[in-house]
Amino acid sequence: EEAPPSPDAAQDPFAGDPPRHPGMRVNSLKPFNAEPPAELLTESFLTPNELFFTRNHLPVPAVDPRSYRLRVEGPGGRALSLSLPELRSRFPKHEVTATLQCAGNRRAEMSRVRPVKGLPWDIGAISTARWGGARLRDVLLHAGFGERRDGEWHVCFEGLDEDVGGAPYGASIPYGRAVSPDADVLLAYEMNGEELPRDHGFPVRVVVPGVVGARSVKWLRRVAVSPAESPSHWQQNDYKGFCPSVDWDTVDYRTAPAIQELPVQSAITQPRPGAAVPPGELAVKGYAWSGGGRRVVRVDVSLDGGRTWRAAELAGERPAPGRAWAWVLWELRAPVAAGAELEIVCKAVDASYNVQPDTVGPIWNLRGVLSNAWHRVRVTVAR
């Protein structure tokens, strides 16, 4: 995994990218963006590292862990330059089970309403891991930043991945979340008990539980406390939601807030669209998750397009209130009659009793983000 960039890297900035699992469904090769097949996604509560969805904006940087340094800086604190052994030894290792979801998960459904700009993710741009690392809070307090700061403050992250002009990937989160003992924000160096794979940010990435994946900056090189959000393209002019009537001629990115917490979400992973299922008992399976640590409290499933509903069985951890960072996997078993045409639908309810919208059209937006309408799968019951 840590081979040096190949000789043709000068021609192809992606030539040094790592090898990947052949079972991944690739949405873009350069940069690499891929999701696990839906039928594998909910086979286990923790997603195996090699099946965890990969969302890269740029080439994967080749990082030498011996020379790696993480810079921490900003007004009100002292500047730090931490080596990997320092990050591991100076701060207690904290572990969090957290789901990450791309803002573009389920974009393909939005594109079917009207074309949007973005990668055609199916339902697999979401995965769950056990992350281990230093708490961002501990690092900030060690650098002398306080528990509370007056006024508006943000914590900006920069990656070692750079575009052709040398600009790094970047993003930010509000200061309050970064320093909160309850928000569990990590500078992670472990993923499911292993060192971070290169595709997931080796040697150090941010993990912001309950927040859109785009803020969990990989290959982290810099943490900066700032009175402004990250100036990065991805914070300022991407990853925001708009009214369906806003198009590329009228969009003004300054009018919408950067996505942080994501809305409640669910999807059906089994059966697959168009399947012919045997008559008898049908097992419907899927995942559900919500942003901000809001636990999923119920998943309703319909076999008749949304006319009647039953609550599914939920499996998952029993999280602390407000810290439900991981998805729940759910299942509904129901008898189905030979020859029937079923429209299976799911919708989740979170701890704030927020629900998913019925249809995609009214949440359509030009970038195809935040696609969380009811998930619908049509199947036929064989005779």
Added chain:
Amino acid sequence: EEAPPSPDAAQDPFAGDPPRHPGMRVNSLKPFNAEPPAELLTESFLTPNELFFTRNHLPVPAVDPRSYRLRVEGPGGRALSLSLPELRSRFPKHEVTATLQCAGNRRAEMSRVRPVKGLPWDIGAISTARWGGARLRDVLLHAGFGERRDGEWHVCFEGLDEDVGGAPYGASIPYGRAVSPDADVLLAYEMNGEELPRDHGFPVRVVVPGVVGARSVKWLRRVAVSPAESPSHWQQNDYKGFCPSVDWDTVDYRTAPAIQELPVQSAITQPRPGAAVPPGELAVKGYAWSGGGRRVVRVDVSLDGGRTWRAAELAGERPAPGRAWAWVLWELRAPVAAGAELEIVCKAVDASYNVQPDTVGPIWNLRGVLSNAWHRVRVTVAR
């Protein structure tokens, strides 16, 4: 407002209730439950006290402020008994502008899908005030309770209002919210700069911003830290959401969490359903709000039943992140053609990009709570 109970109180426990504004739309006289007319609701950002929606579960108690005592108790703290002057003088007065909404707001729309059990609130079981009082946090810390407690803890409230068997109204909130400096939970003795009116909890009520009104216990007599939620009927066996298929034969209240934070909500207050509006420019007005301090970031309005949308102008305070406790009032102006039939629809988006569901049926529940589907108003444009 502080007249003693009238002599026939023995016959009628509601005989001592205070006088009310004649313009209120009354849903139940005993106990008194009433909402302001929709056209007055959004006339001002702060709802005048006499128009603030009133949701009483029991007769209004007659409280002598000279003998009033607030008890505070529970394991891990010392018991307090606070007089009204002590509550006012020992703790700094903290002011918060917060919207309260009844869980049953907009229940009438749910009843039109299928009958539900509950008061037929229209869109007015929501109002906003500037509350003044002691922080619950300050009182708990003064009593020796800590900033954090291991395990599950709740803060239970009891009112001086009692049913015929002597059981008080009660409710609880999680300990973390009660003690958080960011949650702004008040023991309020002022409402819009005046002492609390009797209908709103004189002399002291809880105000839990961002949370269903049912937890903001009025006529507060007791605050108790407890390892369990309030044993009250209204915490255990009411104010919970269920799948539409759950009926009174199958409901198990233990399976659903007590409503705390409410989901994103909005409604149209102008024009009114069935109105004939003049041709030319139509002004559509309404409110939007979300639970948990999540700011409303956008309100979309449609004049064609949801086929096309435009973003409304929002007016309101600029709150601190995560502490958007007050509603936003919104307005959309659009030209309308003589003779047109309009189906006006609104839907709001909050800071977590949660949205309202399209239709009422799939969120229907036997108690008719959490009714937050798109609000729809049909009008005719005059010729």
